[in-house]
Structure formats: structure tokens, C-alpha cells
Amino acid sequence: xxxxxxxxxxxxxxxxxxxxxxxxxxxxxxxxxxxxxxxxxxxxxxxxxxxxxxxxxxxxxxxxxxxxxxxxxxxxxxxxxxxxxxxxxxxxxxxxxxxxxxxxxxxxxxxxxxxxxxxxxxxxxxxxxxxxxxxxxxxxxxxxxxxxxxxxxxxxxxxxxxxxxxxxxxxxxxxxxxxxxxxxxxxxxxxxxxxxxxxxxxxxxxxxxxxxxxxxxxxxxxxxxxxxxxxxxxxxx
Numbered sequence: 001x002x003x004x005x006x007x008x009x010x011x012x013x014x015x016x017x018x019x020x021x022x023x024x025x026x027x028x029x030x031x032x033x034x035x036x037x038x039x040x041x042x043x044x045x046x047x048x049x050x051x052x053x054x055x056x057x058x059x060x061x062x063x064x065x066x067x068x069x070x071x072x073x074x075x076x077x078x079x080x081x082x083x084x085x086x087x088x089x090x091x092x093x094x095x096x097x098x099x100x101x102x103x104x105x106x107x108x109x110x111x112x113x114x115x116x117x118x119x120x121x122x123x124x125x126x127x128x129x130x131x132x133x134x135x136x137x138x139x140x141x142x143x144x145x146x147x148x149x150x151x152x153x154x155x156x157x158x159x160x161x162x163x164x165x166x167x168x169x170x171x172x173x174x175x176x177x178x179x180x181x182x183x184x185x186x187x188x189x190x191x192x193x194x195x196x197x198x199x200x201x202x203x204x205x206x207x208x209x210x211x212x213x214x215x216x217x218x219x220x221x222x223x224x225x226x227x228x229x230x231x232x233x234x235x236x237x
Contacts, residue, residue, distance in 0.1 A: 004234040005117070006049070009035040010042045010065065011057035011081065016102065020055055020081070023109045030113065031234055039063035043071060049227045050074055050186065053116050055100075058082040069096070074186060077116040134183065136164065136173040145171050149188075153213050155180060155197040167214065192228055193221040206232060 007030055011017050017035045024032045033051055036042035039060050046054070054076050058065040069078050083102040097119050098112040135144040151166040157177040164171040181189065181197055191197050192211050196218050204212045211218045211228075220228060 004029050004031050005052040005077075006031045006033050006230060006234060007053035007055065008033050008042065008045065008049075008051045009055045010037075010039060010060075010068070011035075011055070012037050012060045013057070016057065016081065019104060020109070023104075023106055026106075027110070027113060029117075031230070033230065039065070039068045043068060046072060046076070048223075049230065051076065053077045053079065053097075053113075055079050055081055059084060077119055079112045079116060136171060136175065138171060138173060147171065149185065152189075152199050153202045153216075154199060154218060157195045165214075190224075190228060190231055192224050193219045194223075195219075200231065200235075203232075 007024065009017050009020050009024075009032070011020075014037065017037070021032065021035065024030050030053070033049060034042075034045060036045065040063060043063075054072070056065040056069060056078055058080055059082060060068075065080060065082070069080075072078070077097045079098045079100060080096050081100045081102060081104065085101055097116045100108060100112055132150065133146055133148045135146055137143065138145050147164055147166075151168070153165045153167065155177060156163045156165065160174060160176075162173055162175045162177055162180055164173065177191075177195070177197060181191060184197070188200050189197055190200060196211075198211055198213060198218065202213050204214070206212070206220070206229075209220045209222075209225075211220050
């Protein structure tokens with residue numbers, strides 16, 4: 001693997017979770033964030049932390065793994081785990097990376113991780129190739145400005161507007177930070193405050209409650225600290 005990936009485990013059977021936790025400890029490129037026995041608890045965590053890989057049991061009470069996967073709104077790499085092979089077809093129809101049948105053997109687990117890594121690399125390459133820029137509407141009916149993703153330092157929300165900061169200019173657009181975040185590649189952009197999204201590769205240094213980009217100190221909100229430093233730790237040497 002070329003980088004570190006974050007993951008969570010969701011299974012209503014603790015013994016099944018322990019097996020996967022044991023496997024994950026043997027793969028240094030995987031950072032295990034949390035384990036859950038209740039799907040609803042996991043869903044709340046997923047919304048705030050957006051782990052790269054999700055090991056997801058299918059048969060669970062109240063909310064099944066298949067139902068939960070439909071509620072995940074970003075490109076998570078989902079690996080279904082179950083004792084029931086009849087669910088495999090539906091799992092792959094939901095674009096799961098892989099399907100592990102219990103009891104899970106370690107070599108088969110490694111194969112699933114490899115598939116997740118290849119899928120992530122493919123998506124990143126496609127984003128770089130096809131989505132390395134976008135257009136935003138500025139003042140005027142048909143006035144649009146081209147924004148190169150590689151040039152973005154950070155985005156700042158002020159009332160009903162977003163300012164896109166680059167080294168050369170500041171572009172103001174009538175938009176929401178939420179809408180722009182949904183259209184930025186997750187691997188390099190992260191929200192650090194209710195009013196700021198930063199480009200990870202433009203960060204110069206961090207402090208407990210600050211992020212520095214281009215000699216500018218930006219606030220790091222308490223709500224976003226955990227997810228932010230997990231992302232930073234995943235890239236440290």
C-alpha cells in the first residue's frame with residue numbers, strides 16, 4: 001500500500017469484531033478508528049469521520065448492513081462480512097469492494113484490503129484526470145471563473161458566500177461550503193471549522209486549535225479536531 005487508510009468495523013457479534021481487529025493489527029497501513037455493534041451508532045460516526053474502509057456485517061438488528069450502506073453519502077470502500085452467501089449479489093450491486101464469508105481467513109482478508117486499495121487508487125487517478133478543475137459563478141449572469149484544484153489553499157464561508165483562496169487570487173461565489181465540499185476530492189480537502197475547508201497538501205503546520213496555510217492562521221474547531229488529526233496522522237512518517 002502507498003498510504004495509510006482509516007477503517008471501522010460494524011458487526012453485532014463481538015467475536016466477529018475481535019477476529020477482524022486481530023487481522024487489522026497485522027497490517028500497518030490500516031488505521032483502525034473504532035468498532036461498533038449497533039448500526040445507528042456507526043452511522044453517526046461515519047458522518048463525522050468518513051473512514052476510508054468500512055467492514056460491514058449484513059445481518060444486524062434494526063438496520064441491516066445493506067440498508068446502512070445506502071445511507072453512506074461519500075465514496076467509502078465497503079467490505080461486507082456475513083455468514084450468508086445468498087447476499088453476495090445484492091452486496092455487489094451496491095458497489096461493495098468485496099464480500100467476505102465467515103469464518104474469514106487472514107489471506108482472504110488481505111485480498112479484500114488489496115481490492116480496497118486498488119479501488120481507492122483508481123478513483124483518485126480518475127479524479128485527477130477528469131476533475132482537476134471546476135467552474136464557479138461569480139458576479140454577473142454568465143460570469144464564470146475556472147478554478148484549478150491544485151491551486152486552492154482553502155475555502156472560507158462568509159454568510160451566503162464562499163471565498164476560494166489561492167496564492168494568486170480570491171474568488172467570491174454565491175454558494176455554500178457544504179455544496180462545494182461535496183464536490184471536492186475527499187483525499188485532499190477537509191473541513192476544519194464551520195467556516196473553513198483546507199487543502200491538506202497546502203498545510204504548513206498545525207497547532208491544537210490552529211492550521212497554518214500560506215502564513216495564514218486558520219481556526220480548528222473542536223468538532224472537527226478528531227477527524228482532522230486522524231487525517232494528519234495517517235500521512236505522518
